[in-house]
Structures are given as structure tokens and as C-alpha cells.
Amino acid sequence: MKKSSSILVNKKDITAIALGGFDGMHIAHQELFNHLGDKGAVVSIESEYANLTPKTYRQEYCKYPIYYYILENIKHLSGEEFISLLKEEFPNLEKIVVGFDFCFGKNRKNCISELKNLFHGEVTVVDEIKLDGIPVHSRIIRDYIKDGDIKQANRLLGKEYKIFGNQIKGQGLGSKSFVPTINLNIEDFILPTEGVYLTKTIINEEELPSVTFLGHRVTTDGSFAVETHIIDKNIKNRFSLVQIKFIDKIRDNKKFNSFEELKKQIELDLKMAKDLLK
Structure with missing residues (x-):
């Protein structure tokens, strides 16, 4: 498959977004996407650490449009300013889906409780996903890859x-x-x-x-x-x-x-x- 380009969708039509880094597009990330419904999108916060599926390679593993926000450009925003930005970008936003450890705002001061207070809509929090007792996180997958344990990395990724x-x-x-x-x-x-x-x-x-x-x-x-x-x-x-x-x-x-x-x-x-x- 060729490197996929972004899917073009009018942001006014989007009512649900998944928020996160999404490096790897692994099985835990896919669980977030399962909660988006028909009018969903993915907001990927881009940092310099993304090296499992860097840049726009993520689109291959997701049926929803992906919008990339550079962390360096938004990390100064307070929690309230960040949510205001999302509402401005997606004016008909009704639902936000995040992982259990999601934090946001300047110095990552805001987490799940603040998100529920600041966003006047539905907030879905996906619990930690484990496979045979192993937590599915990008950093853990990176360690398996660096150790050459490809089979275990692939199991957590849900793909090769x-x-x-x-x-x-x-x-x-x-x-x-x-x-x-x-x-x-x-x-x-x-x-x-x-x-x-x-x-x-x-x-x-x-x-x-x-x-x-x-x-x-x-x-x-x-x-x-x-x-x-x-x-x-x-x-x-x-x-x-x-x-x-x-x-x-x-x-x-x-x-x-x-x-x-x-x-x-x-x-x-x-x-x-x-x-x-x-």
C-alpha cells in the first residue's frame, strides 16, 4: 500500500474526535477509534518522539480523517484555551474520546477530570488495554522493537x-x-x-x-x-x-x-x- 494521504472532510461535519499522540496506531489506539461513530475524526498531537508511524503514515491504519497538531505550537495553551481551539476548529463537536492517561494544556496540568469540566459534551475515557498482562503503550512497543522482539511488538501493534x-x-x-x-x-x-x-x-x-x-x-x-x-x-x-x-x-x-x-x-x-x- 502506498503512503496514504489525509481524508478530506469538512470539519463542520465532525461531531466526535479522538485525542492523543497515536504513534504506532496500535491496538489500544484502535479501541479509541471504535468509539467515534459515523462522523468521527482523529486529532494527533505531533511530538518529536513519533517514530513508529511518523508524520502522515498513520492514515493507512485509520478510516477516519486525521488532523495533525504540532505540540510545539500548542503546548503554551492553557487547558481552557486548548478546548476553545478544538471547539473553534470543530464547531459541531459533541464528543471527545481519550485514553485513561490523557493530559493536556500547559505543562500537562489538565487531565481527565479537567477535560470533563471544560468540555460541555460527552467525554469517553478508554481504560488501559493489556495483552496477556502487558500494557499496550507506544513506549513499550518501541522497547520490543529495539530489542529485536518483533513478534511481541507485532502482537501489541495488531499488525506487522x-x-x-x-x-x-x-x-x-x-x-x-x-x-x-x-x-x-x-x-x-x-x-x-x-x-x-x-x-x-x-x-x-x-x-x-x-x-x-x-x-x-x-x-x-x-x-x-x-x-x-x-x-x-x-x-x-x-x-x-x-x-x-x-x-x-x-x-x-x-x-x-x-x-x-x-x-x-x-x-x-x-x-x-x-x-x-x-
């Missing part, structure tokens, strides 16, 4: 963790000495710990099974790389935008004593990936 990148020129060793790879430049997205992963690579909206390496090329030039190999398919064309979905971790990054050792390990990686796909 996905990054977007632009294709760049690689070393040129892959197609000559090892396996052909698509090398990517990744910006904005948090990356899993260094290693080899079972993935799906999406090119021109086609989802292809793949193995992705990310980390420092400690056996060759030592530089950091994100490179993906399409299983049983040689992709020769260049692409401006490539998407990678992470499914599972195959192994950690490691240094090999020779190209021959590395080549044998790559063959083992591919075999394991195919076994996991089965």
Missing part, C-alpha cells in the same frame, strides 16, 4: 511493524559475491536491533517474502546498512519508495572471518527464512 525507505546504491558486493539486495535509506522510523530478519518487502504495492539485514557490515566495510533480499526473485529495477514489514528475527549481526563464511551463513539465513515461511 513496517518502515518506509528510499532505495540507494549499495556496495555492489551482493549480486556479485552473495545475493542481490535492495539497499535503503531509512529516515524517521525506529529500527530493530542489528541483525537479520524475516520480512515482507513491498514494491509497487506487491508484497514479496524477503530477508532483511540491518546493522553495520562488520565483515566488509563496517558501514551501517539496511538491505533486503527478495526470496527466489531477482529485482533489477530501481524504486523510489520501498516498504518493509518485519515478521521475525533470524539472528544477531556478527562478524565473519571470510567472505566464504559469510556466504555460507547467508545460505543458512535463507533456508531458515523459507522454513519460517512454511
Whole structure:
């Protein structure tokens, strides 16, 4: 799927909004959206910490229009001023949906009780969502991703963790000495710990099974790389935008004593990936 653009809706037609950061668009966020009804929208407060689904990538995971408010531009507002802004932006607003830990206003001084006092309409508060006793929060998902525990991160996300990148020129060793790879430049997205992963690579909206390496090329030039190999398919064309979905971790990054050792390990990686796909 291509990166989605915002859905155009007249703000006067919106009667309910969900408020929050919504980085990750995970299963707890989806529960908030379930309370919006037919004339809902999402108000995403943008901070510099959003790196699970940064910028406008969130729209892919939501059927409602998403409006982005830069935290830096509104953090000086008092609680009352913030609610007044929302009423001005959405003149027919009747309902606000938030998570149990939502706070707002200058220095986050206002929380649920103040929201109910300041907003003269319905306030729906969604309790903390847990999966097998694990609280579903973006910060916890980030920790799982950074640790390389992709399967657990995906469970909390309710989908496969996905990054977007632009294709760049690689070393040129892959197609000559090892396996052909698509090398990517990744910006904005948090990356899993260094290693080899079972993935799906999406090119021109086609989802292809793949193995992705990310980390420092400690056996060759030592530089950091994100490179993906399409299983049983040689992709020769260049692409401006490539998407990678992470499914599972195959192994950690490691240094090999020779190209021959590395080549044998790559063959083992591919075999394991195919076994996991089965």
C-alpha cells in the first residue's frame, strides 16, 4: 500500500474526535477509534518522539480523517484555551474520546477530570488495554522493537511493524559475491536491533517474502546498512519508495572471518527464512 494521504472532510461535519499522540496506531489506539461513530475524526498531537508511524503514515491504519497538531505550537495553551481551539476548529463537536492517561494544556496540568469540566459534551475515557498482562503503550512497543522482539511488538501493534525507505546504491558486493539486495535509506522510523530478519518487502504495492539485514557490515566495510533480499526473485529495477514489514528475527549481526563464511551463513539465513515461511 502506498503512503496514504489525509481524508478530506469538512470539519463542520465532525461531531466526535479522538485525542492523543497515536504513534504506532496500535491496538489500544484502535479501541479509541471504535468509539467515534459515523462522523468521527482523529486529532494527533505531533511530538518529536513519533517514530513508529511518523508524520502522515498513520492514515493507512485509520478510516477516519486525521488532523495533525504540532505540540510545539500548542503546548503554551492553557487547558481552557486548548478546548476553545478544538471547539473553534470543530464547531459541531459533541464528543471527545481519550485514553485513561490523557493530559493536556500547559505543562500537562489538565487531565481527565479537567477535560470533563471544560468540555460541555460527552467525554469517553478508554481504560488501559493489556495483552496477556502487558500494557499496550507506544513506549513499550518501541522497547520490543529495539530489542529485536518483533513478534511481541507485532502482537501489541495488531499488525506487522513496517518502515518506509528510499532505495540507494549499495556496495555492489551482493549480486556479485552473495545475493542481490535492495539497499535503503531509512529516515524517521525506529529500527530493530542489528541483525537479520524475516520480512515482507513491498514494491509497487506487491508484497514479496524477503530477508532483511540491518546493522553495520562488520565483515566488509563496517558501514551501517539496511538491505533486503527478495526470496527466489531477482529485482533489477530501481524504486523510489520501498516498504518493509518485519515478521521475525533470524539472528544477531556478527562478524565473519571470510567472505566464504559469510556466504555460507547467508545460505543458512535463507533456508531458515523459507522454513519460517512454511
